Amino acid sequence: xRIRKASVIIPLLAxxxxxxxxxxxxxxxxxxxxxxxxxxxxxxxxxxxxxxKRNPLEKDPDAVAAGRxxxxxxxxxxxxxxxxxxxxxxxxxxxxxxxxxxxAIFWILTNGVVRKxxxxxxxxxxxxxxxxxxxxxxxxxxxxxxxAAAS
Amino acid sequence: MFIYxxxxxxxxxxxxxxxxxxxxxxxxxxxxxxxxxxxxxPGNLEIAYFSAFxxxxxxxxxxxxxxxxxxxxTAWWTTEFYLDGQSTFGDSTIFTGIRWENRFRPLKREHLxxxxxxxxxxxKNGADKILKEGEGHDVEADFLTPNSVARQEMINELEFKxxxxxxxxxWNFTQNTLAAKNLGHEPWEFGYALGASRPLALxxxxxxxxxxxxxxxxxxxxxxxxxxxxxxxxxxxxHYAAPxxxxxxxxxxxxxxxxxxGLNDNSHQFLLRWGVSREISGFGxxxxxxxxxxx
Numbered sequence: 103x104r105i106r107k108a109s110v111i112i113p114l115l116a117x118x119x120x121x122x123x124x125x126x127x128x129x130x131x132x133x134x135x136x137x138x139x140x141x142x143x144x145x146x147x148x149x150x151x152x153x154x155k156r157n158p159l160e161k162d163p164d165a166v167a168a169g170r171x172x173x174x175x176x177x178x179x180x181x182x183x184x185x186x187x188x189x190x191x192x193x194x195x196x197x198x199x200x201x202x203x204x205x206a207i208f209w210i211l212t213n214g215v216v217r218k219x220x221x222x223x224x225x226x227x228x229x230x231x232x233x234x235x236x237x238x239x240x241x242x243x244x245x246x247x248x249x250a251a252a253s
Numbered sequence: 254m255f256i257y258x259x260x261x262x263x264x265x266x267x268x269x270x271x272x273x274x275x276x277x278x279x280x281x282x283x284x285x286x287x288x289x290x291x292x293x294x295p296g297n298l299e300i301a302y303f304s305a306f307x308x309x310x311x312x313x314x315x316x317x318x319x320x321x322x323x324x325x326x327t328a329w330w331t332t333e334f335y336l337d338g339q340s341t342f343g344d345s346t347i348f349t350g351i352r353w354e355n356r357f358r359p360l361k362r363e364h365l366x367x368x369x370x371x372x373x374x375x376x377k378n379g380a381d382k383i384l385k386e387g388e389g390h391d392v393e394a395d396f397l398t399p400n401s402v403a404r405q406e407m408i409n410e411l412e413f414k415x416x417x418x419x420x421x422x423x424w425n426f427t428q429n430t431l432a433a434k435n436l437g438h439e440p441w442e443f444g445y446a447l448g449a450s451r452p453l454a455l456x457x458x459x460x461x462x463x464x465x466x467x468x469x470x471x472x473x474x475x476x477x478x479x480x481x482x483x484x485x486x487x488x489x490x491x492h493y494a495a496p497x498x499x500x501x502x503x504x505x506x507x508x509x510x511x512x513x514x515g516l517n518d519n520s521h522q523f524l525l526r527w528g529v530s531r532e533i534s535g536f537g538x539x540x541x542x543x544x545x546x547x548x
Contacts, residue, residue: 164458164459167459167460168456168457168458168459169457170459171457171458171459171460171461172457175461175503176280179534179535189535189538190295190296212363213361213362213363214328214362214363215328216328216329216358216361216362217328217329217361218328219295219327219328220328221292221294221295221325221328222290222291222328222358222363224291224363224420225280225282225289225291225420225425226280227423227452227455227456227467228422228423228455229455229456229457230455230456230457230467233456233457
């Protein structure tokens with residue numbers, strides 16, 4: 103009897119999960135803007151201790167280049183090749199990110215924003231997360247759209 | 254024959270994954286049995302083929318194989334579907350069942366110890382030999398039954414795990430506690446898995462490379478049964494220790510290998526596991542687009 107119940111419940115759960123896993127994605131611009139704002143808000147939640155951390159690879163001449171390689175492998179899929187925003191992740195070339203302390207960016211990489219879709223990246227060893235911070239900070243703000251169009 | 258079938262399966266997997274779109278450079282842990290607290294990135298699909306060769310005292314050695322389809326549904330939920338089979342030397346090759354596994358991350362942020370909740374449903378037959386976990390009073394002698402007899406037994410099982418994992422200075426330490434319930438009026442059974450691993454280098458190199466030490470993760474895992482509700486403990490249980498090595502290639506492929514050693518007389522003396530996997534990025538977006546209705 104228990105097995106019979108399971109044979110009904112399990113496929114129902116599977117169908118529900120399939121719908122939940124594939125049916126939620128919405129990449130329309132109107133939905134992305136508020137989501138980006140709330141993601142930027144997360145960085146302001148970094149504790150003071152985390153913000154005050156200095157980037158130990160600040161003076162490492164290879165850190166930016168290594169960070170660029172890591173970014174292409176791990177982050178570009180969501181944040182775009184130039185970090186100007188992509189299918190799922192917001193731009194990292196806005197003042198909220200570029201003006202943030204390196205420690206705050208490191209904190210958000212370590213903790214992710216799990217409920218809003220950004221995974222935890224503590225699986226990358228600390229030095230690699232700092233290399234990513236070095237790269238992100240090296241990007242600077244995105245060029246204005248009018249300038250880009252003119253060029 | 255079993256080698257031919259294994260090669261055929263791997264070839265199909267290779268062709269299927271090569272023909273799929275973008276891949277990501279994976280940073281997969283090297284474990285075969287233990288789980289850490291890292292879930293699949295949202296929207297990504299990982300397709301994997303694993304194989305486990307085992308020695309058998311008093312009977313024929315075997316080769317178990319399984320395929321995994323792991324999907325990151327959200328940043329806090331990973332769901333995984335398995336197809337299992339095995340080949341016993343001098344006997345036969347059979348399909349042994351399916352499993353559907355879900356892992357949930359209950360906490361929003363990273364902590365010293367990070368819990369993950371694991372729920373799995375297994376629909377398999379008694380000839381299953383993949384040894385993906387140690388539970389209850391599973392012992393080497395259970396595998397002596399010929400496939401034609403063992404496959405008659407149908408098992409519907411729910412399995413729960415509490416995964417407690419921690420990452421410190423590049424090291425990952427994980428501890429999994431398992432409770433499984435065969436829905437056919439069997440008692441609750443228990444088991445454990447422990448793991449520790451670390452990349453060979455913590456800094457990434459500036460250039461994309463295949464053989465850089467940061468692409469290799471080495472470690473060790475240990476797992477076994479803890480008896481059941483009525484006979485909890487180490488009596489009549491099997492236990493294994495296994496060094497593990499994972500190689501994350503920049504092309505998105507991950508290779509894993511692990512020789513395992515039985516730690517008591519109830520355990521298979523030697524197990525050799527290997528696996529190959531590939532992560533496909535943006536799989537969720539493709540499926541969502543296909544499912545979206547067009548007016």
